[in-house]
Amino acid sequence: MFTGLVTTIGTLQLLSEQQVRVSCGAADLLADMAIGDSVAVDGVCLTVTELLPDGFVAAISPETISRTILRWSGGSRSVNLEPSLRVGSKLGGHFVTGHIDxxxxxxxxxxxxxxxxxxxxxxxxxxxxxxxxxxxxxxxxxxxxxxxxxxxxxxxxxxxxxxxxxxxxxxxxxxxxxxxxxxxxxxxYVEKFLRLNGSVEQTDTEAVDEFETTYPMSDSITPSFLAEHGYL
Missing domain, CATH: 2.40.30.20 (Elongation Factor Tu (Ef-tu); domain 3)
Incomplete structure (x- = not known):
């Protein structure tokens, strides 16, 4: 998960159809980076597979190539970089998944x-x-x-x-x-809920009934209700 608030600009090089290399001079971004971390590269959520002194290597999939502008990344070009959102961090932009439409x-x-x-x-x-x-x-x-x-x-x-x-x-x-x-x-999510409204299959109806029996709807959410369900 990301916020859409870019931390720095880097340089992207397409190494192959499976890998990209990203170079940047932001020491604070690189110092906190580890293999397996998610990084938004021009809005694309990529996973760090190798750490470099001046950047990192990330894996890419055929879906990513087909759905994004990475397929036009011949040579090198500048890219926006943002590390993933940490719990407790400020949310100054909006919820960005890194899954390009x-x-x-x-x-x-x-x-x-x-x-x-x-x-x-x-x-x-x-x-x-x-x-x-x-x-x-x-x-x-x-x-x-x-x-x-x-x-x-x-x-x-x-x-x-x-x-x-x-x-x-x-x-x-x-x-x-x-x-x-x-x-x-x-x-x-709103689109899906509207599309499914009135067309729920029987098996889904049974699941909804079971959920509502277990977690009945209430007109008011009280501190005791939140505490009972682990929110306080």
């Missing part, structure tokens, strides 16, 4: 008095369905708020503050540049 493309980037207004085209319906006005979206792993979008979500605009623009690789984007997009995970 699809790819979008920068349409335009316009500097205003206090922000960069960036608009994107989203041809992939796996992403566009979760884009709503004032909703959250992760662009190359950066947590942003949708300022405007069309009815289908195939186009949206965000306002990027100067600090975020300068400290991430969003400043490298040119019109037509591909980006990794991840929709808000909360929207995905």
């Amino acid at each position: 699809g790819v979008g493309y920068l349409e335009a980037s316009v500097q205003t008095a206090n922000a960069w207004e960036m608009s994107f085209q989203v041809p992939d319906s796996r992403v566009s369905r979760y884009i709503v006005p004032k909703g959250s979206i992760a662009v190359n792993g950066v947590s942003l708020t949708v300022a405007e979008c069309n009815a289908t979500g195939s186009w949206f605009k965000v306002a990027v503050i100067p600090h975020t623009y300068a400290e991430t690789n969003l400043h490298d984007l040119q019109p037509g540049s591909p980006v990794n997009l991840e929709g808000d995970v909360l929207g995905k």
Whole structure:
């Protein structure tokens, strides 16, 4: 789990269809890193398989290659980096899983008095369905708020503050540049609940009845109820 608040920028090199190498100069990020850790690389959750003096090697899967912009990572390019969220850490962005939904493309980037207004085209319906006005979206792993979008979500605009623009690789984007997009995970659960409403199979109904018998719904959640169920 991540927050979409990028820690630093690194350089990614595609070693093979199974591995990437990421170099960075952030000593604090590397000092706390261990084999097996999860790191968001341009928003993609990757697992560290080897530690290097100036970075790390991570494994990638065919699904990751097909669903993200890693398939266009010929040579080397800058990437946004964020370590996984620790219990008790501040959640300043939004819940980002690191599981990319699809790819979008920068349409335009316009500097205003206090922000960069960036608009994107989203041809992939796996992403566009979760884009709503004032909703959250992760662009190359950066947590942003949708300022405007069309009815289908195939186009949206965000306002990027100067600090975020300068400290991430969003400043490298040119019109037509591909980006990794991840929709808000909360929207995905809402969509599934709505889709299943009224179409629960008998076996699922029995499971729901058993759950409600074990954990009956209450109009009020009291301190004693929370303590009884291990929350206090």
